[in-house]
Amino acid sequence: MLRYVLKRLLQVIPVLIGVSIIVFTILRVFSPDPAPVVLGQHATAEAVTEWRNANGLNDPLPIQYFNFIKGIFTGDLGTSYYTKKPVLDEITSRFPATIELAVLATIFASIFGILIGVVTAVKKNSIWDNLGMFFALIGVSIPIFWLGIMLIIVFSGTLGWLPSGQRIDPLLRPNKITGLYLIDTLLKGDLRAFKDAALHLVLPVCALGMYSMAIIARMTRSSMLETLNQDYIRTARAKGVIKNRVIIHHALRNALIPIVTVIGLQLGALLGGSVLTETVFSWPGIGSYTVNCILKSDFPVVQGVVMLIAIIFVLMNLLVDIIYAFLDPRIKYSKKEG
Amino acid sequence: MEKKDNATLSANDIQAAAVLEKPESQLLEMWRTLLENKAAVLGLVIIVFLIFIAVFGRFLMPYEPNAADMTNTFAKPSAEHWFGTDQQGRDIFSRVIDGTKISLRVGLSAVAIALSVGTVLGALAGYYGGKIDTIIMRIMDIMLSIPSILLAITFMAALGKGIDKAIIAIGLVSIPEYARIVRGSILSIKENDYVQAAKVIGNKDSVIIFKHILPNVLSSLIVRATLGISMAVLDTAALGFLGLGVQPPYAEWGDMLGRSRGFIFSAPHTLIFPGLAITITVLAFNLLGDGLRDAIDPKSRK
Numbered sequence: 001m002l003r004y005v006l007k008r009l010l011q012v013i014p015v016l017i018g019v020s021i022i023v024f025t026i027l028r029v030f031s032p033d034p035a036p037v038v039l040g041q042h043a044t045a046e047a048v049t050e051w052r053n054a055n056g057l058n059d060p061l062p063i064q065y066f067n068f069i070k071g072i073f074t075g076d077l078g079t080s081y082y083t084k085k086p087v088l089d090e091i092t093s094r095f096p097a098t099i100e101l102a103v104l105a106t107i108f109a110s111i112f113g114i115l116i117g118v119v120t121a122v123k124k125n126s127i128w129d130n131l132g133m134f135f136a137l138i139g140v141s142i143p144i145f146w147l148g149i150m151l152i153i154v155f156s157g158t159l160g161w162l163p164s165g166q167r168i169d170p171l172l173r174p175n176k177i178t179g180l181y182l183i184d185t186l187l188k189g190d191l192r193a194f195k196d197a198a199l200h201l202v203l204p205v206c207a208l209g210m211y212s213m214a215i216i217a218r219m220t221r222s223s224m225l226e227t228l229n230q231d232y233i234r235t236a237r238a239k240g241v242i243k244n245r246v247i248i249h250h251a252l253r254n255a256l257i258p259i260v261t262v263i264g265l266q267l268g269a270l271l272g273g274s275v276l277t278e279t280v281f282s283w284p285g286i287g288s289y290t291v292n293c294i295l296k297s298d299f300p301v302v303q304g305v306v307m308l309i310a311i312i313f314v315l316m317n318l319l320v321d322i323i324y325a326f327l328d329p330r331i332k333y334s335k336k337e338g
Numbered sequence: 339m340e341k342k343d344n345a346t347l348s349a350n351d352i353q354a355a356a357v358l359e360k361p362e363s364q365l366l367e368m369w370r371t372l373l374e375n376k377a378a379v380l381g382l383v384i385i386v387f388l389i390f391i392a393v394f395g396r397f398l399m400p401y402e403p404n405a406a407d408m409t410n411t412f413a414k415p416s417a418e419h420w421f422g423t424d425q426q427g428r429d430i431f432s433r434v435i436d437g438t439k440i441s442l443r444v445g446l447s448a449v450a451i452a453l454s455v456g457t458v459l460g461a462l463a464g465y466y467g468g469k470i471d472t473i474i475m476r477i478m479d480i481m482l483s484i485p486s487i488l489l490a491i492t493f494m495a496a497l498g499k500g501i502d503k504a505i506i507a508i509g510l511v512s513i514p515e516y517a518r519i520v521r522g523s524i525l526s527i528k529e530n531d532y533v534q535a536a537k538v539i540g541n542k543d544s545v546i547i548f549k550h551i552l553p554n555v556l557s558s559l560i561v562r563a564t565l566g567i568s569m570a571v572l573d574t575a576a577l578g579f580l581g582l583g584v585q586p587p588y589a590e591w592g593d594m595l596g597r598s599r600g601f602i603f604s605a606p607h608t609l610i611f612p613g614l615a616i617t618i619t620v621l622a623f624n625l626l627g628d629g630l631r632d633a634i635d636p637k638s639r640k
Contacts, residue, residue, distance in 0.1 A: 014476065015476075015479055015480055015483055018476060018477065018479075018480035019480050019483055019484060022480060022481070022484075023484075023492065026492050026493060026495070026496045027492065027495065027496065030496040030497075031495055031496040032496075032498065137621065137624060137625070137628075138617075138621070140620075140624060141568065141617055141620040141621040141624050142617045142620075143572055143575050143576065143579075143592075143613065143616050143617065143620075144576075145575075145576065145579050145592075145595065146575075146595060146609075146612075146613030146616060146617065149595065149599065149602060149609050149613065150609075150610075150613065152602055153602060153603075153606045153609070153610075156603075157602070157603050157606060164602075164603075268483075268485045269485060271485055271488075272485025272486060272487040272488050273485075273487070275487060275488060275491070275580070276487070276576055276579065276580070279579075279580060280599070290488075290491075291491065291580050291582075294491055294492070294494070294495045294582065295581065295582070297495070299495075302492065302495065306484060306488060306489075306492055309484070309485065309488060310483050310484050313483050313484070313485065314483045317483070
């Protein structure tokens with residue numbers, strides 16, 4: 001097992017080097033000069049040259065790339081063209097907001113996705129099946145940002161039940177411990193702030209998690225249908241095991257392997273989707289920030305964010321593979337033999 | 339001499355059989371099964387309707403889609419303006435109709451780019467194997483390790499805004515999926531007897547790939563491309579919404595949503611219809627794509 005993990009870990013390295021080359025090439029080689037955007041159109045030629053020198057943009061490309069890679073390892077990703085703050089600080093200060101949202105959306109998507117998948121599979125061809133699958137179809141077809149807008153119109157505008165944006169009432173904002181407001185407010189024992197932060201999360205989590213929920217529901221349904229047809233399920237039923245027990249202990253447990261894979265892969269989709277959700281809900285995370293940085297040509301930040309998300313995504317895939325190997329011993333064995 | 343002729347003949351027979359029988363009957367069969375699937379037919383009907391609107395839209399629009407009327411901004415939906423008017427007093431109904439053309443154009447063109455480049459790359463990787471395979475598929479893996487919407491907006495940062503650039507960015511990010519499908523199918527097909535036979539009789543590699551192998555992948559590619567159009571329409575709208583995609587004066591659904599977002603409480607009607615149009619379009623291609631997948635793969639059928 002350890003050998004398998006190490007082997008997969010080594011395979012991650014060339015992928016990440018590749019990501020760094022692609023990101024660097026797109027932003028430093030093919031992108032238009034950021035100087036006129038950052039300094040304004042009326043900047044003098046000397047000012048532009050001076051600014052480019054100061055930001056290392058006049059160095060030969062291989063040197064720029066080398067500095068970029070060196071920065072990844074030393075934690076120095078450069079400074080934002082605008083705030084002049086280190087990119088790493090800009091990212092880490094916003095990252096907890098994105099993580100809180102993405103993790104909760106994953107939990108939301110997994111719970112409801114598996115629930116819908118199991119019910120539709122067990123009640124195959126019933127009205128519940130049709131309703132569930134129609135819901136899942138809508139889930140994969142509706143644009144995240146429009147869903148967010150509609151949720152705001154209904155639940156914030158018309159009904160007035162939930163806040164339409166931001167993470168928390170500014171007066172209740174907790175001191176930073178982890179940066180995750182739900183945890184920070186609990187650690188402080190401030191239940192009012194906890195409730196406020198939770199209410200702020202409801203709509204963005206639903207909007208962001210909807211697509212993944214639909215994907216997980218579809219996957220769960222087809223995986224459950226496959227296991228429900230197996231002989232051991234029939235045996236369990238024939239033995240007189242209670243129906244719900246068969247469904248949960250016998251069928252779902254075996255159907256779970258492909259479902260876990262899909263859930264792991266959804267994290268990438270969720271981090272990508274956070275770009276849109278955060279923009280809709282004015283959520284102060286790295287997603288909305290990245291969009292602003294792209295619009296303003298603040299490339300050091302964009303480079304940093306894309307690298308960070310790629311690293312998380314690649315490591316998540318690795319984790320999925322490892323969990324997969326744990327859940328399904330056949331994979332381990334075949335690796336051993338091979 | 340006699341013997342050799344026989345060998346050639348039989349190889350030709352196999353070749354002819356492969357070309358004649360496999361792909362066409364398979365597609366026909368796929369089409370028939372598809373027509374039995376109500377949901378897929380609904381998707382198909384909606385798509386035909388959307389194409390009709392895209393082509394004849396200009397005759398259906400009651401107003402000029404880009405004509406501002408500052409005396410009549412944010413009008414609620416009425417008999418005069420079915421979907422109301424936006425912040426510049428433009429008729430939203432006309433703009434939604436106009437947007438159909440752009441969404442379909444971007445969706446189809448992006449998929450065409452991804453499909454052609456992806457197929458060629460996947461075919462090269464699968465057919466030749468070895469170093470070519472490793473290099474191509476590693477690049478595909480790398481592209482897949484960046485969430486597609488993030489990669490697309492990064493491309494837009496480099497390419498600049500605009501409709502053609504949106505097509506390229508969305509097309510580029512979906513190349514790996516097609517490359518993977520084609521490579522996988524080629525790996526499983528290339529050892530088949532009829533492919534070997536085609537090789538033995540001295541066909542060129544390109545002929546073998548395009549005439550003997552790719553037709554077998556066609557049905558999976560059609561499924562992927564149909565679902566790919568729905569993803570491309572979603573991505574186009576997302577880029578537009580973020581202000582990175584299709585630029586004014588074009589009426590693009592995502593761009594319309596992005597620009598009206600500030601009026602979410604004062605004029606929610608400006609945000610309902612463009613989003614509904616995106617959802618219906620994506621839904622239609624998903625319905626058709628799911629139907630096609632069920633039609634070629636009986637296992638996934640309900």
